[in-house]
Amino acid sequence: MLGVGAVSYASILGAFPFFFMDRYTLKSPVTHLVVKRLLPAPLLGLMSAFTVVAVRCPEFENGIEVMDRNGKVVGVSKKAGEKAVKETALSRGILFGTTFFLPAALMHFVERANTAKTPRALASIRMLLIMAVLAGMLPTSFGMFPQCGEIKREELEAEILSSTEETVLFYNRGI
Template structure:
């Protein structure tokens, strides 16, 4: 991210108003723009020069060139290390990286081996993306990573296999309803694993609390209640992010297989399936990512008692504090 470039002057968080849902949608659309995958090392060096000039007051106000440079760095470079994130694991590659895995999970008629393989592949990709983009100031241990990865794989495979065995036994519903429920099994598996993943990965935050600060960015302490809100909203955001991509395409495919795809080869059906997933992903991902603001505000009365009488550096009472929700 652009924040990896040092300098005394703070950077604007976005060119859009992140206090509004529409502003967050537009911001997320920029971060996940796949055209940023064409950014070269020369482009990144030029972008760093522009950001460096702004942070050292050589550029007075943000210009179109500044916003382009910030976009290139935000979608390509790790904010803590300043190193270029491996291409498949960048936010700008999010849709493309997940496309094959999602298409695999949503393939109709997967057997046991196919179901287990694609759920494993999805969780492996999730771990790789999370590790590549993790906050490097709080490193996760190898033991924690293995535990988190194993639990997510077990959860996703367990739910998928369990529901695949349960749905055919639901004889009191119509065949069409059973078909639709069967197509939604991957969604249930991915959601379950996502929730397990979030609470395991961020368990230390709930136990120890996360930093909360005043409006000037001065940290006033760690709050477990703020951490619970942050982790809970992140878990909910995983469900929101997953729902349209894992629900809309299989339902559309069921409809198409009864119409224009009826009697078509598996190859054609697979191509159409991938196309529907791609269109859905590009269309809804920014809207899903923007549901919750990254920087949250909360009244001190909703936190632990020690924050109720908090004061800023000038001795004025603090009523609202802020914290980073995380992703």
């Protein structure tokens, strides 16, 4: 249900600038530049981050397991869950925002250089740029934060503080 809500929300938010532009007959070149070229990348990044937060909402509510250095589960922490979801949402937002923004910016220069003569050639170049940027950003996005995150003992809940003397605890961030 959360996935359906996230996809619906992303679709509505993605269509809203175009609806707004048509409704109020904003046809200036600057408006078209902003709505068609500049606005989609940050919107896609925000929607990707929001989707991660919406789908992983139970980790905010229930928490995730935290472990000591030996891998022994010490307890379940909501604060570690919040940190894990925030890190994943940030990495997803950067992944998809950059993957959408960079090819659009590079296509501007390709179009100005007039290297591709037909629309089919332009579409092929756009797809190649998207694949190249995505191939570079995927490992970058996954490598931004370690899979096994660390959280200081002082940042955790009281029941976990009383159950261990470790100064740093670990959690699985998820994908």
